Structure formats: structure tokens, C-alpha cells
Amino acid sequence: MxxxxxxxxxxxxxxxxxxxxxxxxxxxxxxxxxxxxxxxxxxxxxxxxxxxxxxxxxxxxxxxxxxxxxxxxxxxxxxxxxxxxxxxxxxxxxxxxxxxxxxxxxxxxxxxxxxxxxxxxxxxxxxxxxxxxxxxxxxxxxxxxxxxxxxxxxxxxxxxxxDPVLKENFISRVFGLKDFYDCMGGKPSRGKIVAFHSRYKLTLMAHDPRAYKALGKLVANVADFAEDEFYDLYRLKFMQALTQRASRKNNSNVLMHIQGYFKKCLSSQQRQEFRDVIDQYRQGFLPLLGPLILIKHYLSLYPDGYLQSQKFLTPHPQELKLRYSL
Structure with a gap:
């Protein structure tokens, strides 16, 4: 390796x-x-x-x-x-x-x-x-x-x-694959792929929970594969997982998962407000952008390296405005 x-x-x-x-x-x-x-x-x-x-x-x-x-x-x-x-x-x-x-x-x-x-x-x-x-x-x-x-x-x-959902899914996949290639830097390695996977865990949870678990097992057994074989297999399975459109239910589960990282930092009132915003998104009263703005605000106050590395928060340039209606 x-x-x-x-x-x-x-x-x-x-x-x-x-x-x-x-x-x-x-x-x-x-x-x-x-x-x-x-x-x-x-x-x-x-x-x-x-x-x-x-x-x-x-x-x-x-x-x-x-x-x-x-x-x-x-x-x-x-x-x-x-x-x-x-x-x-x-x-x-x-x-x-x-x-x-x-x-x-x-x-x-x-x-x-x-x-x-x-x-x-x-x-x-x-x-x-x-x-x-x-x-x-x-x-x-x-x-x-x-x-x-x-x-x-x-x-x-x-x-x-x-279609705003299909559009966002396609652009997310394009930027995800671009990020993968950039991370490899022309010299793929098992270690680089494992590090890349770590940044896309929440993204995979939102798109396809079953694929998230399967890719986790694949990465855990990285030593069983030759580097070229692992590169080809991971790229294929990763991109197939992103083809599944992130549902409101899966996104809500990811948002609740993120909320857990702030439970020791926020007051009981803030935690309840956080849950309320997620619930409003789950019910379709808010776009995904709503809870994401709140998460980024709390990350500015209470930085967390793992969360800040997650591409789920910024899968594509904000100027495309793709999450305004999701």
C-alpha cells in the first residue's frame, strides 16, 4: 500500500x-x-x-x-x-x-x-x-x-x-466523480480511496443506506484487493450508489445524525429548535437548504473536523441554487 x-x-x-x-x-x-x-x-x-x-x-x-x-x-x-x-x-x-x-x-x-x-x-x-x-x-x-x-x-x-430532483442528482454525481479523480491526483492508492470514502459517508447514507453499508464493508476489506481492482470496483459501486436519488426521509435521517454531534454544545431549547427545523423539512415545509444553514451556523460556533469534511453539506457550488427547492 x-x-x-x-x-x-x-x-x-x-x-x-x-x-x-x-x-x-x-x-x-x-x-x-x-x-x-x-x-x-x-x-x-x-x-x-x-x-x-x-x-x-x-x-x-x-x-x-x-x-x-x-x-x-x-x-x-x-x-x-x-x-x-x-x-x-x-x-x-x-x-x-x-x-x-x-x-x-x-x-x-x-x-x-x-x-x-x-x-x-x-x-x-x-x-x-x-x-x-x-x-x-x-x-x-x-x-x-x-x-x-x-x-x-x-x-x-x-x-x-x-426536473429539480433529477438535476440536483446528476450535478451531485458529476462533482462527486470529479472530487474522486482530484483526490487520486493521477496516482490512485488504497489509502486515498479510504480517505475519500470517509468524506462521503453522510452522502452515501442519504442516497442509498444499503450501498453505504456495502461500501463500508468493501473499504474495511481493502487489503483483500489489488490497488487497480479496488479502484475500479470502488468507483463503480460509489457512482451506482449516488444514482439513487436522496429521499427526504434519508436526508432527514442524516440531519438527525448530524444533530447528535452538537448535543453537548447546544441548550435544550436549541436542540428542540434544531429538531423542529429538521421535522419541517421532513414534512415538506422547508427545503433542504433550511436545516443546512442552521448546521453551518452551529459548525462556525462549534467546529467539528469530521462534519466539516463531509461533502453532504456542500456537494456542488452554491451559485447553482440546486437545493433551494428540494
């Missing part, structure tokens, strides 16, 4: 996030249009280094171009032109997808925003045609390859970013 167990990054690099080029505002769609997303262009562009990809343009299709769709023919998926199914692009798209994803795997990508309903980029519920009818149970060919080859990567569709 390497001796360095610090999890404080010595140098922060840019946050690289892949994105469907049309969602970034590039006019690359079949009709020469785009699907620019306001949250992406106004709120995320200053924070992320976007890597824009249009698979159709990547395989040499023109702009504008004929519309394409996914067709299921005898257990085989095909990417064909909508008005002329004899014109097929399946092999070219699969080859491009494999090559592009292999390139992205070398860049410590922290997330990916894809275009909904696209036969190449859609993440779910893509129209799949078979024998003259269509069902919404397909996945775009490019995004399917991306998620299969990089199962730890946070992937979200542009339209789902309009």
Missing part, C-alpha cells in the same frame, strides 16, 4: 463533461437546427469544459440530412433512414461509437448530457420500430455503447434536467 493517504487534491483540473452537440446549441440536427438547453448554456458552461459530440456528423452525415430511426429486425437493431430503410448506418455508427468512447475513457470524463429521443444519443424511451409499429423502449446506439463501456459515468438527458 502506498503511504500517501491524503484526499486533498493538490491541483484541480477542469471538469470535463461530454454533451450532445445540439444540446450545447450547435446547429447539427437533421433539419440544421439545435436543442440548446438554457441550464446548460447559462449555468453549467462557466463551470464545465464541455466535449461536444454529434455521432451523425461523426460518421460523415451531412447537415441537413435525412431523418433516421432505430428499427428492430429479427433481434438486430438497425439505424436506417426514416423514408428509405434500405439506407443503413448501423455498422458505421457502432464503429464510431466504440472509437469515440475509447477516446473519452482516457480523459477522466465526469459526466455526459445526451439529447432525449435521439436514435443515437437517447438514454431511454427512444422510439424503436418493428413491423410497422413503434414502442418507446429503445436506447440510442451511441449512448448504449457509452453506458456499457463506462458504467460509472453519470449520464442524463437534456429534458430531464428540467
Amino acid at each position: 502506498m503511504s500517501n493517504t491524503s484526499c486533498e487534491p493538490t491541483e484541480r483540473t477542469s471538469i470535463k463533461v461530454g454533451i450532445s452537440a445540439c444540446v450545447l446549441g450547435q446547429k447539427v440536427r437533421f433539419d440544421s437546427g439545435h436543442k440548446s438547453n438554457k441550464f446548460v448554456t447559462e449555468s453549467l458552461t462557466p463551470l464545465f469544459e464541455f466535449i461536444a459530440v454529434c455521432p451523425e456528423v461523426g460518421i460523415g452525415m451531412s447537415v441537413p440530412r435525412p431523418a433516421i430511426r432505430l428499427v428492430s429486425n429479427e433481434e438486430r437493431l438497425a439505424l436506417v433512414e426514416t423514408k428509405d430503410s434500405s439506407k443503413e448506418y448501423t455498422d458505421e455508427m457502432m464503429a464510431y461509437s466504440q472509437q469515440k468512447v475509447q477516446q473519452l475513457k482516457q480523459q477522466d470524463l465526469c459526466g455526459y448530457i445526451v439529447c432525449a429521443n435521439s436514435p443515437t444519443c437517447g438514454m431511454e424511451r427512444v422510439k424503436l420500430y418493428s413491423k410497422g409499429s413503434a414502442t418507446k423502449n429503445g436506447v440510442g446506439l451511441y449512448t448504449h455503447t457509452l453506458m456499457k463501456q463506462m458504467p460509472w459515468l453519470p449520464v442524463e438527458e437534456d429534458g430531464r434536467l428540467n
Whole structure:
């Protein structure tokens, strides 16, 4: 085991996030249009280094171009032109997808925003045609390859970013993975991963209590794994846990857990007020920001190194205002 167990990054690099080029505002769609997303262009562009990809343009299709769709023919998926199914692009798209994803795997990508309903980029519920009818149970060919080859990567569709819960979950995952890479500093070690895990214990409790226990056991048995194996396994399990959205119930349990750290510092009246604020959040009368402001106030008065290290309190930049409505 390497001796360095610090999890404080010595140098922060840019946050690289892949994105469907049309969602970034590039006019690359079949009709020469785009699907620019306001949250992406106004709120995320200053924070992320976007890597824009249009698979159709990547395989040499023109702009504008004929519309394409996914067709299921005898257990085989095909990417064909909508008005002329004899014109097929399946092999070219699969080859491009494999090559592009292999390139992205070398860049410590922290997330990916894809275009909904696209036969190449859609993440779910893509129209799949078979024998003259269509069902919404397909996945775009490019995004399917991306998620299969990089199962730890946070992937979200542009339209789902309009949902405040899904938006906050995706951004939390992006910053969590970025923090993980920064903590490794390009030289992963068991000690660094254990230190990283310590800072995310409350986050894991909020997202997935069962995964929190499982990851705790994994970390406790760190000596049983080779470093590379432990790195890959922990990254996958950690990111899968964060995919589970933090519920109001789980958040409330974490807040009560945090309250216990102040029981010797606060008066009985202050403890009761603390519980009341948590209860108001639990019942939906306050956003999560309410009890968090109170916790940060008490931490300024009664510092606690462990609590102050917990990313649950600040999983992403405050200027994004993602916890104002949760």
C-alpha cells in the first residue's frame, strides 16, 4: 500500500463533461437546427469544459440530412433512414461509437448530457420500430455503447434536467466523480480511496443506506484487493450508489445524525429548535437548504473536523441554487 493517504487534491483540473452537440446549441440536427438547453448554456458552461459530440456528423452525415430511426429486425437493431430503410448506418455508427468512447475513457470524463429521443444519443424511451409499429423502449446506439463501456459515468438527458430532483442528482454525481479523480491526483492508492470514502459517508447514507453499508464493508476489506481492482470496483459501486436519488426521509435521517454531534454544545431549547427545523423539512415545509444553514451556523460556533469534511453539506457550488427547492 502506498503511504500517501491524503484526499486533498493538490491541483484541480477542469471538469470535463461530454454533451450532445445540439444540446450545447450547435446547429447539427437533421433539419440544421439545435436543442440548446438554457441550464446548460447559462449555468453549467462557466463551470464545465464541455466535449461536444454529434455521432451523425461523426460518421460523415451531412447537415441537413435525412431523418433516421432505430428499427428492430429479427433481434438486430438497425439505424436506417426514416423514408428509405434500405439506407443503413448501423455498422458505421457502432464503429464510431466504440472509437469515440475509447477516446473519452482516457480523459477522466465526469459526466455526459445526451439529447432525449435521439436514435443515437437517447438514454431511454427512444422510439424503436418493428413491423410497422413503434414502442418507446429503445436506447440510442451511441449512448448504449457509452453506458456499457463506462458504467460509472453519470449520464442524463437534456429534458430531464428540467426536473429539480433529477438535476440536483446528476450535478451531485458529476462533482462527486470529479472530487474522486482530484483526490487520486493521477496516482490512485488504497489509502486515498479510504480517505475519500470517509468524506462521503453522510452522502452515501442519504442516497442509498444499503450501498453505504456495502461500501463500508468493501473499504474495511481493502487489503483483500489489488490497488487497480479496488479502484475500479470502488468507483463503480460509489457512482451506482449516488444514482439513487436522496429521499427526504434519508436526508432527514442524516440531519438527525448530524444533530447528535452538537448535543453537548447546544441548550435544550436549541436542540428542540434544531429538531423542529429538521421535522419541517421532513414534512415538506422547508427545503433542504433550511436545516443546512442552521448546521453551518452551529459548525462556525462549534467546529467539528469530521462534519466539516463531509461533502453532504456542500456537494456542488452554491451559485447553482440546486437545493433551494428540494
